[in-house]
Amino acid sequence: MKKIIVENLKYRYPLSNELALKGISFEVDKGEFIGIVGKNLSGKSTLCQALVGLVPHFYKGAYGGSVIVDGLEVLKSEISELSQKVGIVFQNPFTQVTGSKLTVYEEIAFGLENMGISREEMRERIDNSLKLLDIYKFRDRNPFDLSGGQMQRMAIASIIAMKPEIIVLDEPTSQLDPQGSEEVFKAIQNLSKEGMTVIMVEHKMEKIAKYSDRVMLLNDGEIVDYDIPEKIFSRGDLDDYGVTAPVFTKICVGLGVKNKITGLYPITIDEAYDLVVSYNE
């Protein structure tokens, strides 16, 4: 089942002369984990905003083509309607915090209150997402007394609690320590296995390679490629798009070792290990 259908999406911000998105088309299946990569200003964050309706409803501007999320056409739907289907974790967690709540617990409750979830269910969902993101111990803290990384965890938890069909995450682990970042990726992968559709913008290529089902390479408002990570990261022209392959791929490119069956370079540490071990034989 197609969860997201984007057809020839074009968008220009108000007061700008250039299109930020120049005719983008793609589809996403239910439960897929899609990684979006590309250099800064390639349109990644704008595309995220277009999936949740902030483009064009909040930002205004010029809009063409169509975005359909879980059967709703974004242009013709209210943000309040869309927010029941699709949630977004902002690039900057500080921007996402409501500023109207005094504790982490209440902050997570904000979205649920607005959706009209019953009190008992709210409690259960809040506890679950606080535990999933390992911030249960901070539940009584003021959101602005959290460290950057803790606030980022809270930002993710507050969207997960809303149980959207589709979750869009814009660099959700940029301020997390390495193990914390790995835990969050695992948690999101689990949600995707349970059927939540995941769209994630990320510069950590090793993580995208490991966790994505498919990767979208954006450049200058257009899709360059949309394929399985092995194929994307085996491209010889990634440099032209300001993207770099995972470290493990770069090592194997440097040593000239490929997977003999697929003819592609490895993208994860385990695959690279197997090939580098046989390199000296």
Place this chain on the structure above:
Amino acid sequence: MNKIEVINLHFSYGNSEEILKGINLTFDSRSTAIIGQNGAGKTTFVKLLKGLLKPNSGEVVINGINTKQSTVAGLAKYIGLVFQNPNDQIFKNKVMDEVIFGPLNIGQTLEKAKENSIKALKTVGLYEKIDQNPYDLSLSERKLISIASIVAMDTEIIIFDEPTIAQDYYGKEKIKSIIKDLRAKGKLILTITHDMDFVAETFERTLVFAKGNVLLDGTTREVYSHKEELEHAYLEAPNVTQLCQMLGVKETFLTVEEFIDYKKNYKDKL
């Protein structure tokens, strides 16, 4: 002379749990990365260096000045801090006004301040956007503005709090070369980051903070050879180092190039 001395530093916010539990450190001219779990006290530590917070007990001495005996304004000539969140730092509605604010306020002449600001904006690649409003720019660009604002102040000590947030490959390479250039000019650079590969490629010395203490302190290569301690501190080695450890290679490699050279030479010798 050591540019920063930290002696038995203790700190807590109000009456809550102690964040820093007796830190003793000196900083020489080596570029230094500060890594550690979220909430380990890294940002609090650099705010103490900058004088934004004052120790509960212990001393922080910057260029011979004890932060307890100085104001933030008094220290600003010697030590600059690029905030983690650029939105906390930026407040002007023109990029140039934002960048020149610091230099003018620490007493640079208008001419000098202009020169430094333009140079810094060229370095981060935002000279063309000098008349734009920072809030119309992307998060990655705002982060670069916050970096330029501090670089333009030309202080002896510069601290970056997670400079690579929101940066793509080129952005990271740019920040790496800015740090190396500043180091070459003799400035002391401290950087908080969670990007282990970036640390491996950029910094001479690495400190690992864990639960308010310094767990490891040494050359970056040495620190990344301590697999177990790193895991204990919620960290991991750089990707290339992890692969080497998996392969059972005894040396600690920090960059892709180092490892490829080693493998090729090793094969040639066979």
